[in-house]
Amino acid sequence: MTFDELLRAAxxxxxxxxxxxxxxxxxxxxxxxxALIFERMQHLVAEGRxxxxxxxxxxxxVEPEVTASFEAGILREGKAVSQVQGRIVQNDEPRLxxxxxxxxxxxxxxxxxxxxxxxxxxxxxxxxxxxxxxxxPEFIRQIEMRWAFGNLPxxxxxxxxxxxxxxxxxxxxxxxxxxxxxxxxxWPPAVLPYVKQRVRASSLSWALDIVHPRPVMxxxxxxxxxxxxxxxxxxxxxxxxGIWTARGELVALSRQTVTVFG
Numbered sequence: 001m002t003f004d005e006l007l008r009a010a011x012x013x014x015x016x017x018x019x020x021x022x023x024x025x026x027x028x029x030x031x032x033x034x035a036l037i038f039e040r041m042q043h044l045v046a047e048g049r050x051x052x053x054x055x056x057x058x059x060x061x062v063e064p065e066v067t068a069s070f071e072a073g074i075l076r077e078g079k080a081v082s083q084v085q086g087r088i089v090q091n092d093e094p095r096l097x098x099x100x101x102x103x104x105x106x107x108x109x110x111x112x113x114x115x116x117x118x119x120x121x122x123x124x125x126x127x128x129x130x131x132x133x134x135x136x137p138e139f140i141r142q143i144e145m146r147w148a149f150g151n152l153p154x155x156x157x158x159x160x161x162x163x164x165x166x167x168x169x170x171x172x173x174x175x176x177x178x179x180x181x182x183x184x185x186x187w188p189p190a191v192l193p194y195v196k197q198r199v200r201a202s203s204l205s206w207a208l209d210i211v212h213p214r215p216v217m218x219x220x221x222x223x224x225x226x227x228x229x230x231x232x233x234x235x236x237x238x239x240x241x242g243i244w245t246a247r248g249e250l251v252a253l254s255r256q257t258v259t260v261f262g
Contacts, residue, residue, distance in 0.1 A: 001019050001021070002170055002172075003168060003182060004172050004174075006019075006022075006036060007039050010040055014070055015067050015069050015070070016036070017065060017066065019064065020138060022064070022139045023064040023137065023139065024137040024138070026061055026063065027063065028063070029138075029182075029185070030058055030203050030206075031181060031186055033062045033088060033095075033096050034182075035181040035182040037096060037098050038098070038177065038181055039178050040070050040072040041086045045082045049081070049102040050103065050177075050210070051100055051210055052209065052210065052212065053100065053208070053209045054181075054208050055099045055206070057097045057098075057205050058202065058203050058204060059094050059097055060093060060095045061095065062088055066090060066091070069088065071087050071089065072084060072085065073086075081102065081104075082103070084099070084101075084102065085097075085098070085099055086099075114249075117224065117242075117249075118149075118226055120149070120224060121148050123165045123246075126147055126164055126165060127146065127147045128144065129144075139186070142169055142170070143168060143183065148165060148224070148226075149163040150190070153195075154193075154195055154198055156193070156196035157193050160190070160229045161226060161227065162187065162188070162227050163187060163190075164224070165223070165224055167183070167221070167222050172219045174219060175217045180223070183225075183243075184225065184243055184254050185206065187227065187241075189201045189258040189260070190228065190239045190241075191237035191260055195260075200260075201258055201259065202259055203259075204236070204256075204257045207254070207255045209252060211250050211252060215245050215247070215249035215250075217251075223243055223244065223246075225243050226242055227240065227254075235260050236259055237258045238255075239256050240253070241254040
């Protein structure tokens with residue numbers, strides 16, 4: 001199933017089976033599960049309230065080819081902001097918990113421009129991360145990435161930065177916040193270039209802010225992702241990232257805590 005097909009399924013049905021083609025080891029790709037629960041959450045909110053911030057806790061793996069229940073409800077709806085909770089349950093256990101804040105625009109004297117996007121090599125000159133059966137996660141068949149910052153995972157070369165260009169391999173019908181959520185989580189943890197052998201790593205928690213007014217983006221546009229490591233040790237890494245359009249407009253800000261098993 002394509003990403004758009006899964007979004008439609010999440011909108012119409014509470015119970016879904018995650019296809020193996022979107023897997024990441026023994027779990028379903030986290031960006032997909034977060035995007036799908038977001039899809040259910042946003043349809044509960046009053047019109048005109050954009051998603052400003054979301055926090056995701058990856059409690060356990062959402063297993064592919066097993067039925068999962070997607071549940072969402074409003075915690076509070078104020079004059080301008082809606083607070084919404086979502087969760088994914090599988091085998092009677094919570095596997096993902098999500099809190100999101102949706103807010104309408106407010107009149108304010110505060111107006112601060114975003115910092116400029118980093119200088120980057122054009123997409124056409126960047127190395128692609130190809131899908132290799134048995135080596136890369138299955139979801140790489142769905143999302144294309146072009147390396148622009150830092151070293152490759154498991155190279156042992158280290159470095160504080162990682163990232164590059166990203167888009168869906170099959171051009172989506174639209175380009176919604178859900179599409180942004182899925183793309184942002186596609187990149188491997190920025191700490192993996194420090195190890196020389198393949199080890200397991202996964203997101204423990206994730207905070208994502210989408211900037212509004214959101215820049216205009218067409219379905220086939222590339223987005224730029226650049227992550228940096230704040231600190232890592234004792235099996236955990238703390239990273240932050242920015243996401244921009246190809247025109248250098250800020251789209252989103254991301255923070256993650258990742259676990260490294262090795």
